[in-house]
Amino acid sequence: xxxxxxxxxxxxxxxxxxxxxxxxxxxxxxxxxxxxxxxxxxxxxxxxxxxxxxxxxxxxxxxxxxxxxxxxxxxxxxxxxxxxxxxx
Amino acid sequence: xxxxxxxxxxxxxxxxxxxxxxxxxxxxxxxxxxxxxxxxxxxxxxxxxxxxxxxxxxxxxxxxxxxxxxxxxxxxxxxxxxxxxxxxxxxxxxxxxxxxxxxxxxxxxxxxxxxxxxxxxxxxxxxxxxxxxxxxxxxxxxxxxxxxxxxxxxxxxxxxxxxxxxxxxxxxxxxxxxxxxxxxxxxxxxxxxxxxxxxxxxxxxxxxxxxxxxxxxxxxxxxxxxxxxxxxxxxxxxxxxxxxxx
Numbered sequence: 001x002x003x004x005x006x007x008x009x010x011x012x013x014x015x016x017x018x019x020x021x022x023x024x025x026x027x028x029x030x031x032x033x034x035x036x037x038x039x040x041x042x043x044x045x046x047x048x049x050x051x052x053x054x055x056x057x058x059x060x061x062x063x064x065x066x067x068x069x070x071x072x073x074x075x076x077x078x079x080x081x082x083x084x085x086x087x088x
Numbered sequence: 089x090x091x092x093x094x095x096x097x098x099x100x101x102x103x104x105x106x107x108x109x110x111x112x113x114x115x116x117x118x119x120x121x122x123x124x125x126x127x128x129x130x131x132x133x134x135x136x137x138x139x140x141x142x143x144x145x146x147x148x149x150x151x152x153x154x155x156x157x158x159x160x161x162x163x164x165x166x167x168x169x170x171x172x173x174x175x176x177x178x179x180x181x182x183x184x185x186x187x188x189x190x191x192x193x194x195x196x197x198x199x200x201x202x203x204x205x206x207x208x209x210x211x212x213x214x215x216x217x218x219x220x221x222x223x224x225x226x227x228x229x230x231x232x233x234x235x236x237x238x239x240x241x242x243x244x245x246x247x248x249x250x251x252x253x254x255x256x257x258x259x260x261x262x263x264x265x266x267x268x269x270x271x272x273x274x275x276x277x278x279x280x281x282x283x284x285x286x287x288x289x290x291x292x293x294x295x296x297x298x299x300x301x302x303x304x305x306x307x308x309x310x311x312x313x314x315x316x317x318x319x320x321x322x323x324x325x326x327x328x329x330x331x332x333x334x
Contacts (some may be wrong), residue, residue: 018220042217042260042262042263045214046217046263048214049214049217050218052214052218053218
């Protein structure tokens with residue numbers, strides 16, 4: 001598991017824990033909404049904010065609407081490759 | 089003094105009501121960040137006062153500018169990590185009957201009172217969501233509720249702010265973030281200097297409390313609404329006007 005992947009999954013797991021959704025496994029294939037992690041719009045906003053806290057930027061604020069955990073990881077992996085990432 | 093200093097953001101805190109709110113939170117031992125278009129004597133005094141060292145921050149900001157609002161929020165977070173309280177006080181009034189008001193004045197009032205407030209709040213709310221709590225107070229005006237001849241655009245922005253307060257309170261209530269408003273009446277500040285002496289005399293005569301308000305009257309209400317003990321109060325607009333509109 002890459003460092004970015006590990007951090008993204010950790011951030012999402014902590015968010016779910018805070019929302020008392022402890023019975024959900026977070027994997028790369030997890031859908032963020034609906035039958036996956038079941039994030040509602042406010043939880044998506046929280047995810048956006050905590051990702052920004054962790055990495056300095058986030059895919060939601062960049063205008064993307066990721067549907068899976070993998071898409072979030074890809075956002076940061078892509079930023080890393082292009083040297084754009086602002087991870088603290 | 090509060091036990092744990094909170095980080096408090098007050099927009100438009102360099103003079104008038106905003107300065108009264110800044111002073112109130114400095115007095116209660118909190119860290120205060122404020123912004124305004126330019127520095128004033130009050131700002132210089134706070135910055136130079138050793139008792140406020142490391143807990144007062146001023147940034148020159150045009151609060152009607154989205155990028156500058158965002159930069160200000162980032163600056164506060166860089167300094168103190170979290171924002172516990174946001175007081176949206178920055179506002180401007182341009183008086184004149186609607187039929188003669190300029191488009192420039194309409195834009196100025198709406199851009200600062202409404203759009204700037206919304207953008208700055210969005211930035212702060214993201215911080216509050218990330219850490220799971222906070223309090224927001226929007227300073228509107230009784231003019232938003234009663235109307236006032238010559239202040240149509242200003243009144244419209246303040247009424248809109250009250251709607252913003254209620255909607256945001258519903259949106260964030262489950263995340264331990266309270267959102268309330270305060271609608272002050274007429275205060276002894278620069279903002280009321282546009283009113284003529286006769287108008288002010290009439291306002292005082294019609295005010296049950298028999299006087300104009302002071303910034304400290306409103307600041308105490310702000311402190312009440314952001315007190316964690318009062319976190320069951322949200323989505324409300326508290327009128328603080330000496331009874332003028334009762």
